[in-house]
Amino acid sequence: MGTRLAPVSETTKPGSTLPAPRTAKGQRNRLLVIDGHSMAFRAFYALPPENFSTDTGQHTNAVYGFTAMLINLIKDQKPTHVAVAFDLDTPTFRSEEYTEYKAGRSRTPEEFHGQVDLIIKVMEAMRIPTISLDGYEADDILATLATKAAAEDWDVQVVSGDRDAFQLVNDRVTVLYPKQGVTNIPQMDAQAIEEKYFVPPHQYSDLAALVGESADNLPGVPGVGPKTAAKWIKLYGGLEGILENLDSIGGKVGDALRAHADDVRRNRRLNRLLTDLDLPVDLDAMVSQHPDRSAVEDLFDSLQFNTLRKRLFDLFGEEEAEETGDEMTPPPHVVLTEAAPLTAWLKSTNQAPAAVHLATEATAGGTDVTGIAIVTSTAAAFVPFEGLDAEAEQVLAHWLADLDAPKVVHDFKEAYKLLAPRGLHLAGEVDDTAISGYLIQPDRRSYDLADLSQYHLRLSLGAAPGNASGQLALELGEKDVAGPAVMRAFAALQLSEHFAGQLVEKGANRLLGELELPLSEVLAEMELTGVAVSVERLDRLLDDFSKTISTAGAEAFRIIGKEINLGSPKQLQTVLFEELGLPKTKKIKTGYSTDADALTDLIVKTGHPFLEQLLAYRDATKLRQTVEGLRKSVAEDGRIHTTYAQTVAATGRLSSINPNLQNIPVRSDEGRRIREVFVVGKGTDGTRYETLMTADYSQIEMRIMAHLSGDEGLISAFREGEDLHRFVGSHIFGVAPEEVTSAMRSKVKAMSYGLVYGLSSFGLSKQLAISVDEARTLMRDYFERFGAVRDYLRGIVEQARKDGYTSTIEGRRRYLPDLSSDNRQLREMSERAALNAPIQGSAADIIKKAMLGVDGALKAKGLSSRMLLQVHDELVLEIAEGEKDVVEALVREQMAGAADLSVPLDVSVGTGLSWHEAAH
DNA sequence: ATCCTCACGTA
DNA sequence: CGTACGTGAGGATG
Numbered sequence A: 001m002g003t004r005l006a007p008v009s010e011t012t013k014p015g016s017t018l019p020a021p022r023t024a025k026g027q028r029n030r031l032l033v034i035d036g037h038s039m040a041f042r043a044f045y046a047l048p049p050e051n052f053s054t055d056t057g058q059h060t061n062a063v064y065g066f067t068a069m070l071i072n073l074i075k076d077q078k079p080t081h082v083a084v085a086f087d088l089d090t091p092t093f094r095s096e097e098y099t100e101y102k103a104g105r106s107r108t109p110e111e112f113h114g115q116v117d118l119i120i121k122v123m124e125a126m127r128i129p130t131i132s133l134d135g136y137e138a139d140d141i142l143a144t145l146a147t148k149a150a151a152e153d154w155d156v157q158v159v160s161g162d163r164d165a166f167q168l169v170n171d172r173v174t175v176l177y178p179k180q181g182v183t184n185i186p187q188m189d190a191q192a193i194e195e196k197y198f199v200p201p202h203q204y205s206d207l208a209a210l211v212g213e214s215a216d217n218l219p220g221v222p223g224v225g226p227k228t229a230a231k232w233i234k235l236y237g238g239l240e241g242i243l244e245n246l247d248s249i250g251g252k253v254g255d256a257l258r259a260h261a262d263d264v265r266r267n268r269r270l271n272r273l274l275t276d277l278d279l280p281v282d283l284d285a286m287v288s289q290h291p292d293r294s295a296v297e298d299l300f301d302s303l304q305f306n307t308l309r310k311r312l313f314d315l316f317g318e319e320e321a322e323e324t325g326d327e328m329t330p331p332p333h334v335v336l337t338e339a340a341p342l343t344a345w346l347k348s349t350n351q352a353p354a355a356v357h358l359a360t361e362a363t364a365g366g367t368d369v370t371g372i373a374i375v376t377s378t379a380a381a382f383v384p385f386e387g388l389d390a391e392a393e394q395v396l397a398h399w400l401a402d403l404d405a406p407k408v409v410h411d412f413k414e415a416y417k418l419l420a421p422r423g424l425h426l427a428g429e430v431d432d433t434a435i436s437g438y439l440i441q442p443d444r445r446s447y448d449l450a451d452l453s454q455y456h457l458r459l460s461l462g463a464a465p466g467n468a469s470g471q472l473a474l475e476l477g478e479k480d481v482a483g484p485a486v487m488r489a490f491a492a493l494q495l496s497e498h499f500a501g502q503l504v505e506k507g508a509n510r511l512l513g514e515l516e517l518p519l520s521e522v523l524a525e526m527e528l529t530g531v532a533v534s535v536e537r538l539d540r541l542l543d544d545f546s547k548t549i550s551t552a553g554a555e556a557f558r559i560i561g562k563e564i565n566l567g568s569p570k571q572l573q574t575v576l577f578e579e580l581g582l583p584k585t586k587k588i589k590t591g592y593s594t595d596a597d598a599l600t601d602l603i604v605k606t607g608h609p610f611l612e613q614l615l616a617y618r619d620a621t622k623l624r625q626t627v628e629g630l631r632k633s634v635a636e637d638g639r640i641h642t643t644y645a646q647t648v649a650a651t652g653r654l655s656s657i658n659p660n661l662q663n664i665p666v667r668s669d670e671g672r673r674i675r676e677v678f679v680v681g682k683g684t685d686g687t688r689y690e691t692l693m694t695a696d697y698s699q700i701e702m703r704i705m706a707h708l709s710g711d712e713g714l715i716s717a718f719r720e721g722e723d724l725h726r727f728v729g730s731h732i733f734g735v736a737p738e739e740v741t742s743a744m745r746s747k748v749k750a751m752s753y754g755l756v757y758g759l760s761s762f763g764l765s766k767q768l769a770i771s772v773d774e775a776r777t778l779m780r781d782y783f784e785r786f787g788a789v790r791d792y793l794r795g796i797v798e799q800a801r802k803d804g805y806t807s808t809i810e811g812r813r814r815y816l817p818d819l820s821s822d823n824r825q826l827r828e829m830s831e832r833a834a835l836n837a838p839i840q841g842s843a844a845d846i847i848k849k850a851m852l853g854v855d856g857a858l859k860a861k862g863l864s865s866r867m868l869l870q871v872h873d874e875l876v877l878e879i880a881e882g883e884k885d886v887v888e889a890l891v892r893e894q895m896a897g898a899a900d901l902s903v904p905l906d907v908s909v910g911t912g913l914s915w916h917e918a919a920h
Numbered sequence B: 001a002t003c004c005t006c007a008c009g010t011a
Numbered sequence C: 001c002g003t004a005c006g007t008g009a010g011g012a013t014g
Helices: A036-046 A061-077 A093-097 A115-125 A138-151 A163-168 A190-197 A201-211 A226-236 A239-244 A251-259 A261-271 A293-303 A306-322 A339-348 A390-401 A412-422 A433-440 A449-457 A468-475 A482-505 A509-529 A535-560 A569-579 A596-606 A609-633 A669-675 A700-709 A712-719 A724-733 A742-757 A761-768 A772-785 A787-803 A824-860 A884-896
Strands: A030-035 A081-085 A155-159 A173-176 A333-335 A354-363 A366-375 A380-384 A407-409 A429-432 A643-645 A655-657 A689-697 A805-807 A813-815 A866-870 A874-880 A907-912
Touching: A030 A036, A030 A061, A030 A138, A036 A061, A036 A115, A036 A138, A061 A115, A061 A155, A061 A306, A081 A138, A093 A261, A115 A293, A138 A155, A138 A163, A155 A163, A163 A173, A163 A201, A190 A201, A201 A226, A201 A239, A201 A261, A226 A239, A239 A261, A251 A261, A293 A306, A293 A449, A333 A482, A339 A380, A339 A390, A354 A412, A354 A482, A366 A412, A366 A482, A380 A482, A407 A482, A412 A429, A412 A509, A429 A433, A429 A509, A433 A449, A433 A482, A433 A509, A449 A482, A482 A509, A509 A643, A509 A824, A509 A866, A535 A609, A535 A669, A569 A609, A596 A609, A609 A669, A689 A824, A689 A884, A700 A712, A700 A742, A700 A787, A700 A824, A712 A724, A712 A787, A724 A742, A724 A772, A742 A761, A742 A772, A742 A824, A761 A772, A772 A787, A787 A805, A787 A824, A805 A824, A813 A824, A824 A866, A824 A874, A824 A884, A874 A884, A884 A907
Parallel strands: A030 A081, A030 A155, A155 A173, A333 A380, A354 A407, A407 A429
Antiparallel strands: A354 A366, A366 A380, A643 A655, A689 A874, A689 A907, A805 A813, A866 A874
């Protein structure tokens, strides 16, 4: 949405209604006005477009440079008022008088397109007015504003790359004229102009009329430069005097002047900036405001301006924190260390929802809990752990574990894990604001409490406790532990109330209460448990892979006759494409790709021996890297404790970090050896574990596709337990199932899975190394046989475009606003996401439900076996002695029963002493 | 120190 | 010109 304003016919308000020229602080107002197009162009040429583009191919170098410049200017100049003026593409009075005006400029480069609109959007998000006026140039707007503001005794800074602005300079007005790029913008005051052009600012336009301005395609008098022009101006008191005394100027330049006198008069008419336009915006509307946080978040997200976002928020952050409204403060808190008052306080909450936030402190070993803040809508308390008497701890422990004491926590799983080692069990969770925030907006970058509070509540929490400023306070012995923790608990409570309505509106309440919240405790337990590894095996693998690396590396160096860093794509590009002169591969941002696909291609084409060694080297380094990471992650207890991120994947999947146990190699033999290091653990409190068990869904995504599309063919294939790809292949190729060759089967398999991702015939052709024609025929035949699949896929996108979101079988939504973007790449990306989200997301729903079921069944039966890992469609369990059969039965039952689809959910189960052995 | 790009592992 | 992730190295930037 643009803010370009239509020309106005009414006169603007008289100057008397302008705001007082002085701010409350008694300082003079400072207006910063910017020539938008001119600075956008400067920024464009200062930064290489190829380094600034979004994933969708929109170039952003001008937007970036402009925004960075603006942030710097605001920081340095501290204006009280800001505005940006833009030219329109319509004719101006200048081009109407002189058709050649600004002609001869080279066409705007392709990469510049769209960037001015984006700059306007940025201005909107920053709450800076943008002004343009039909028939006039931005410079005229600047001149009018500068004149008005100066008349009110304001200071004015005009930012423009156009020298015509120099005529505006006076005691109050300076011009910031970029020398080079957009970082070096010297101030041009009267003195600077006089030094450079030998005339005072008010006569600069006289001089420019004589000399000419090539940027505007205004030719001057041949042979006359600034020095001559200045001499004449001085002599005759200005251009008027010169033109009156044309005849008395001698020499060749005198003749030239007489010959071009009309040009000079025209130049002077055109370069005079108008200072009396009727502008539709008052000066007081330009008062500097804080950016619209959420708009900036969203916009900078799509522009991928991560650094700038930080710089912008840093700039406004401090002030904003000061301005946090009084209504957004927690109730005053009491500090409770004794049992009686604690009991009384907890009782007085009357079982109203209480937000719980842990005060923590970073220690060498990790994070220590120092106390707990408990905040209800009417009261707040802080319970420090130090000095807490045993009885009080009992009271606290009881309350924390009380299912009837409803609690709001931000990141419940983390709190649960922090309390567990102290023997404290956290229960009664009614909301986790990280998760509810995620369900409402599943594609946010961060669900940090401070970010969410800022975004949803406009509440600034300030820096997280435990940073540098906290440290300083600690040294001074006055660290306030309770205050920040209470504040954060309060923020979580506010957020929870804020989210309640939205959750209902978005149909996410059940998903939260019945799936995600209970799951967070299950995940917490899995993370605490961890998975046992054999350090000996890890070390052996490290050795083996290192040997392969040295051999392959040495051989690679021998072949090319020198040593380079094989891990540097840049150096590889030089060797491959320049020195060895191999054929070019697919283009990437920084040149030509050296990825495995490209290298394999090159092997086929050239058979160069270096490539093979390089691939072997790459393989081995990747594997070693994985092993090294695992090695570093082994905890004291000999187990690896991953962390599951429950609010990261926009589709509803979990992700695994520190380390990622969801991407342990499985496809190659060498890679699979890594799965041998994950072993059954020893067990502790009397329980002995005998084996690992893996249980996975077979072809869950295709089954969901069959269910959602209702395709009779697919459904009956699954119901009859046929080999899906063979079945589909026989239909597409028109042969009996047993006549489907492995080549046919793999084509069909690729296509089936491709469909789930929104694969195009082009993509299919590339993946199968067949012609686009053949791929197209293949797809056509597929859809002919399985028409409901095509209808379903089409319907998904249509529905999502209409609703703005897709839904999974459990009602989990993914919002896809870009489905109606006019940027094709953006739109098509969203279309593919729309195809995939219901399927991937439904699979995520199903396995999450299954995990709750398995966990519940294990507990109900009093078994000691436990879940360790989840890898999207697979669960890994550690089986206690004698429990194998009963666990296998319950796992099958719970996993298969996690959803009621029109096709069965097949589960395959295996056991073994290592993850590798347990695979099947 | 911090950010981005490339490459590559999984489902 | 196939979705969803996380990690680490190199290299450019501050």
